[in-house]
Amino acid sequence: MIPDIGERKMKKNRIIAMLLGTALLVCGCQQTSKATDEEKKIESEKNTTKTxxxxxxxxxxxxxxAAYNNTDGLKLKKGDYISIIGKANGAQYWDEVKKGVAQAAEDINTNLGYTGKDKVKVAFNAPDTADNVDDQxxxxxxxxxxxxxxxxISIVDLQAxxxxxxxxxxxxxxxxxFDSGSDYQGVAADVSTDNVAAGKEAAQRLAEEMGDSGEAVLFIxxxxxxxxxxxxxxxxxxxxANHPNISVVNVYHMDELSNMQKTVSDEINAGTYRPKDSELPEGQLTGEDVVTADSITEDQVVDYILAKHPNITGCFAANGDSVKLAVDGLERNKMEKKVKVIGFDANDDEIQDLKDGKVNGLIVQNPFGMGYATVVAAARASLNMGNEAVVNTGYTWVTKKNLKTDEVQKILYSK
Structure with a gap:
């Protein structure tokens, strides 16, 4: 039986409706997929920015x-110049300071919408030779x-x-x-670690490691x-005051090397001291055997200090360079297993020494925050906004045990 025209039309309409429905479904799926991909991209960008x-x-x-951890409200003029002067170039600590300075400058210009020649300029400079007073x-x-x-400015010499x-x-x-201040009355603000609190905690940690008794040396x-x-x-x-059974038997200041070189050479020449593995004759030296002060190395000075104090069980080192000097000296003299070391800062060598058990704990400062807050304080001073006399950039106690925690990882020096 042949269907009539009406039935054929109805069947045709049903087919068309089915095809349209399928097309709409496919289109809808494609749009949903496209929207989902776009949302993922936006979310990914957000996460990257957040990271x-x-x-x-x-x-x-x-x-x-907290006013010093952002650049809000710093309405500097186009092309304004801020100069930041450190104590050294090249060391990881000062690289962190520079990064903080650069980030603050970037944030200022972003907030003000300055680009190109209009940007506020912030420059970091420092002596090529670390801690050189005249150069600074x-x-x-x-x-x-x-x-x-x-x-x-981070001042090399308090009196300069x-x-x-x-x-x-x-x-x-x-x-x-910043970092190391001055007694000058006209300073607008000092941006630094609370060195008194940090030093006190370092002493408490050292005393704990030493069992609250014994002899200690300080490397400053x-x-x-x-x-x-x-x-x-x-x-x-x-x-x-609080650990009377611990005696500080020696304090070595690294800028007094020449004095110590003379002390060591005088004792060698007098016959009262001989370096380890020395081939010099016994007794007082004369003629060509006489040792000059400038021939004594800093390692030999450290060896002399450790030889004079063989019973030490504790050592405090006040920055990254002094930590390295102490750790190397203790290893050279095979004293590393009995002497506990507490230091300052967190360069790569120090972190590795912490992992290896050569250092027992570190007071880690916040040089990035120091650089950032110094720019903020300088900008505020230039705008007559007023400043806090002291801006505290904080520190964190770091050991091998807490090294991998989020709290510590977020404050370590960036690569």
């Missing part, structure tokens, strides 16, 4: 007051001649730069100190900077 922010946000979070003073002179809107600070004051260029990076002096004083006072 990048988190890479340094933990360091900013340590800064108090000359550098400060050069930077003041550029008339920056503000200067931030007074004349330059007077000149800056006369030129209405505010000075902010210098005898002139405020930071070094504060740490040394805090450690010695804490041990004397």
């Amino acid at each position: 990048e922010e988190n890479a340094y946000q933990g360091k900013l979070d340590l800064i108090t007051p 003073v000359n550098l400060l002179d050069e930077e003041l001649d550029r008339y920056p809107v503000a200067v931030g 730069c007074q004349v330059q600070f007077d000149l800056a004051t006369d030129s209405e260029i505010p000075i902010v100190t 990076q210098d005898s002139k900077s405020q930071a070094a002096l504060q740490r040394e004083k805090a450690v010695t006072e804490e041990l004397k």
Whole structure:
């Protein structure tokens, strides 16, 4: 039987409807898939941005007051110049400071919408030779001649730069100190670790490691900077006041090497001391056998200190360089297993020594946050916004046990 025309039309309409439904379903699936891919891309970008922010946000979070962990409200003029002067170039610690400085500059320009020649310029400079007082003073002179809107400086010598600070004051260029400050009355703010609290904790940790008794030596990076002096004083006072069974038998300042070279050579020549594995004759030296002071290396100075104090069971080292000096010396003299070491900072060598058990604990500062907050403080000073006298950038106690925790990982130096 042949279907009539009406039935054929109805069947045709049903087929068309089915085809349209299928097409709409496919189209809908494609749109859903496309939307899902787009959402994934956006979410991925958000996560990437969040990860990048988190890479340094933990360091900013340590800064108090919190007004110094961001650049909000810093309405600097186009092309303004801020000069930041450190104590050294090239070391990991100072590289972290530079990264903090650069991040603050980037944040300022982003907030203000400045690009190209309009950008606020922030430069980090430092002596090529670490802790060189004359080079730093000359550098400060050069930077003041550029008339920056503000200067931030980590001072090598507590007594240096007074004349330059007077000149800056006369030129209405505010000075902010960081890392290692000054007693100069006109400083707008000091951005640093609380070295007294950090030194006190270092002493407490050392006492704990030593079983609260025994002899200890201190290795201090210098005898002139405020930071070094504060740490040394805090450690010695804490041990004397609260750990009377621990004796500090020697303090070596690394900038007094020439004095120690003379001490060592004088004893060698007098016959009262002989370096390990020495081929020198016994007794007082004469003629060609006489040892000159400048022939004594710093390693030999450390060996001399350790030889004079063979019973030590504790060592405090006040920065990365002094930690290395102490650890290498203890290993060279086969004393590393009995002497507990507490140090400052967290360069690659120190972290490896911590993992290897050569260092028992580290007071890790926040150089990134220090660089960042110094730029903020300098900007605030140039804008007459007012500053806190002291900006605390924080520190963290780090051991082999807590090294892998999130709290510690977020404050370690970035690669």
